[in-house]
Amino acid sequence: MAEIFLKRTRKRRIEAGHPWVFRSEVDHVKGEPGAGDRVVVRNHQGHFLAQGFYHPQSQIAVRVASYDESEPLDQGWLRRRVTEAWSLRKRFLPGVGACRAVYGEADGLPGLIVDKYGAVAVVQILSSALDGRRESLPAVLRDVLGVTAVYERSDAHARELEGLEPRRGWLLGDGPQEVEITENGLRFFVDVVDGQKTGHFFDQRDNRRALAPLVRWGAAERPRPDQRFREGSTSEGGAPGASASDGGRVGAQVLDCFAHTGAFSVYALHYGAAHATVVDISEQAIGAARRNLAANGCADRSLCVVANAFDLLREYEREKREFDVVVLDPPAFAKNRAAIESALRGYKEINLRGMRLVRDGGFLVTASCSSPISREVWLDTILDAAIDARKLVRRVELGFAAKDHPVLAAMPENDYLKFAAFEVRSR
Numbered sequence: 001m002a003e004i005f006l007k008r009t010r011k012r013r014i015e016a017g018h019p020w021v022f023r024s025e026v027d028h029v030k031g032e033p034g035a036g037d038r039v040v041v042r043n044h045q046g047h048f049l050a051q052g053f054y055h056p057q058s059q060i061a062v063r064v065a066s067y068d069e070s071e072p073l074d075q076g077w078l079r080r081r082v083t084e085a086w087s088l089r090k091r092f093l094p095g096v097g098a099c100r101a102v103y104g105e106a107d108g109l110p111g112l113i114v115d116k117y118g119a120v121a122v123v124q125i126l127s128s129a130l131d132g133r134r135e136s137l138p139a140v141l142r143d144v145l146g147v148t149a150v151y152e153r154s155d156a157h158a159r160e161l162e163g164l165e166p167r168r169g170w171l172l173g174d175g176p177q178e179v180e181i182t183e184n185g186l187r188f189f190v191d192v193v194d195g196q197k198t199g200h201f202f203d204q205r206d207n208r209r210a211l212a213p214l215v216r217w218g219a220a221e222r223p224r225p226d227q228r229f230r231e232g233s234t235s236e237g238g239a240p241g242a243s244a245s246d247g248g249r250v251g252a253q254v255l256d257c258f259a260h261t262g263a264f265s266v267y268a269l270h271y272g273a274a275h276a277t278v279v280d281i282s283e284q285a286i287g288a289a290r291r292n293l294a295a296n297g298c299a300d301r302s303l304c305v306v307a308n309a310f311d312l313l314r315e316y317e318r319e320k321r322e323f324d325v326v327v328l329d330p331p332a333f334a335k336n337r338a339a340i341e342s343a344l345r346g347y348k349e350i351n352l353r354g355m356r357l358v359r360d361g362g363f364l365v366t367a368s369c370s371s372p373i374s375r376e377v378w379l380d381t382i383l384d385a386a387i388d389a390r391k392l393v394r395r396v397e398l399g400f401a402a403k404d405h406p407v408l409a410a411m412p413e414n415d416y417l418k419f420a421a422f423e424v425r426s427r
Contacts, residue, residue, distance in 0.1 A: 001038055002031030002054065004062055008044040014064065015049065017410035019105040021062035035163065036128040038065075038073050053110065053129030057163040063110035063129050075136045081108045082144045092403040098181035098190075100202045100404040101145055106414050107406070111162075114141065115198040117179045117190055121147040122198040123171070126158045138172035149175030151192050153199075157335070168193075180295075184209060186266055187295040189288060196260065196285070204329065204367070207399040207419040208267040211325070211365065214396075214421060215252040215273040218324045219362035250274040252324035255316070255357060257309040257350070262289030262302075264327045264365075269298035273325070278304045279312055310346075313353035324362040326354040334370040343370055344381050352385035355393070358424040364393070371416035378418045390427055397421035 006014075010025040021041055033039050033054040041049045041062055051073070052064040065073050085107035089099055101121070102114035111127025121141050125131050131154075138150045150172035159166060177193040183205060190199040251274040256265045258280060265276040276298075278289050286304045293299040305312065309330070328350050334343030347368060354364050368378050386393045399419030401407070407414040 001040055002029060002033035004029055004039050004041045004054070005046070006041065006043055006049070013410065014041065017408055019052075019064040019108075019110060019408065019411060020060045021052070021064070023059050023061040026061050036132040040069065053127070055128050055162060058128075058161055063105070063127055065108065065110060065129065075133075075140070078109070078133060078136055079140050079144065082114075082140050085109070085114075086144055088406065089404050096404075098183065098200070098202070099205075100402075103405050103414075105411060106408050111158075112137075113198065114145075115200070115202065116145055116147065117181050117192060117199070119146070119148045120175045120179050120192055121145055121150045122192050123150060123152050123154070124156060124198060125152065125154045125167075126156060126162070128162050128164065131162075131164055134171070142172060147172075149173030151175060153192075153197065156197070183263075184267075186270060187292070188261070188263065188266070189291050189295065190261075191288065194284070195288070196282075201260065201263070203369075203401040203405050203417050204263065204419070205402040205404075207367070207397075207402075208264055210397045210399060210419075210421060211264065211268050211273075211327075212271040214325050214363045214365065215254060215268045215271050217272075218250065218252050218274070219359040252362070253277075254325045254327065255279070255323040255354075256327040256329075257313065257354070258328065258330040259289055260285050260329070262286075262292045262304075264329060265289065265302060266292050266296050266298065268325065268327070269293070269301055270296060274301065276302045277323075278302055279307055279309055281306065281308050310350065313350060313357065317353055317356050321357055322359045322362075323357055324359055325365060326358050326363075327365040328354050329367045332370045333368070334372050337372050340370075340372050343373060344377070347373075347378065347381050348385045348388075351382050352389045355386060355389045355391045355424050358391075360425050362424055363396070364422045364424050365397075366420055366422070367399075368418045369416055371413050373418075374412075375415075375418050379420065382420070382422070386422075386424075392425045392427045393422040394425075395420055395422050 005027045006025050007027045037054045039054045040051050048069050050064045050067050052062045085102045098117050101116040110129050112130045113124040115122045152171050155166040179190050181188050192199045251272045254268045254273045254276040256278050259278045262278050265278045280286050283306050286306050290304050293302050333346045334340050401417040
């Protein structure tokens with residue numbers, strides 16, 4: 001087994017629990033390891049630090065798999081790690097049938113993502129380490145997760161950085177292209193074959209619930225302690241209307257940008273919003289959003305729009321449109337450090353325009369999944385947008401990824417999802 005010796009002057013990240021050894025930290029290599037080969041990592045004095053998998057073509061030279069020098073990295077290792085990951089989900093999400101079952105390095109399985117949708121699992125293999133163990137994976141997932149079908153969606157750009165070709169197809173069984181899941185009591189259809197990434201974004205599960213107190217009343221309404229939501233009637237064409245039995249209260253009007261398959265809108269309407277405008281640039285995503293809205297009985301209180309959110313925000317601003325709640329959940333604008341500057345301009349742009357569309361006293365709900373951008377920098381960017389928009393913002397919610405996305409304390413790259421809700425007022 002080859003040995004990797006690290007530089008004396010490096011930071012002690014491995015000792016703290018960071019699971020990557022960067023090539024710039026390597027002093028010399030003893031042996032000739034190939035892609036995905038098991039290697040031992042030692043400090044400059046030769047003391048054992050960890051063992052893991054070697055990557056000759058990546059800037060991540062070694063991905064740590066164990067801190068036990070005697071542990072074999074075989075199928076038994078794979079089964080133990082998946083079992084441990086699934087046990088954690090069952091502890092924090094008891095009875096859950098759909099969730100992220102394996103979250104890569106955070107679960108000790110470098111470069112492996114597994115999302116469970118009932119009896120179907122969707123996997124992404126993003127590293128040479130796990131790519132060479134593809135044949136063992138389906139049986140492990142069948143035995144541990146209880147799935148009967150496993151579909152591979154290893155078509156992310158990250159594989160190119162490892163020198164790997166994209167791969168898609170069924171690894172176990174021949175499951176359906178579309179599955180139905182339940183999340184917090186709501187129904188969603190998930191396209192496991194052609195959907196974005198692995199089909200559904202579980203990381204926002206808890207943050208979607210944070211919409212409840214924001215959407216039950218419009219910005220101009222004054223909630224009373226004894227006032228409960230009762231679904232109001234709607235006028236023809238999906239526009240919101242008032243219900244006499246509800247004292248004229250109709251709930252919030254919501255603009256949901258970068259909506260993907262409409263999950264935030266489904267939650268908003270379920271919690272009492274009067275109407276949601278659902279915006280995404282993908283016709284396929286909007287088609288899925290329509291199905292999800294209909295499945296939850298709220299299609300008649302929604303308007304689905306295929307459009308570029310940047311362009312639509314500008315157009316709505318010119319038209320002086322106003323909403324009680326504006327939701328911004330864009331894809332990652334920065335996938336690496338080189339893209340941070342342009343990404344921050346994008347985040348400032350959408351948040352500034354989003355704020356201008358919020359009625360006084362309404363709420364901006366905003367998120368970022370750009371891992372290279374820290375939470376502090378992202379929040380500062382929103383504040384800069386508020387200054388330029390001449391708005392006063394008061395934060396009422398700060399969110400993170402859901403509990404099936406645990407974060408290694410030593411690995412800030414894990415803590416990628418930023419979520420916040422702000423009350424917006426003019427100044």
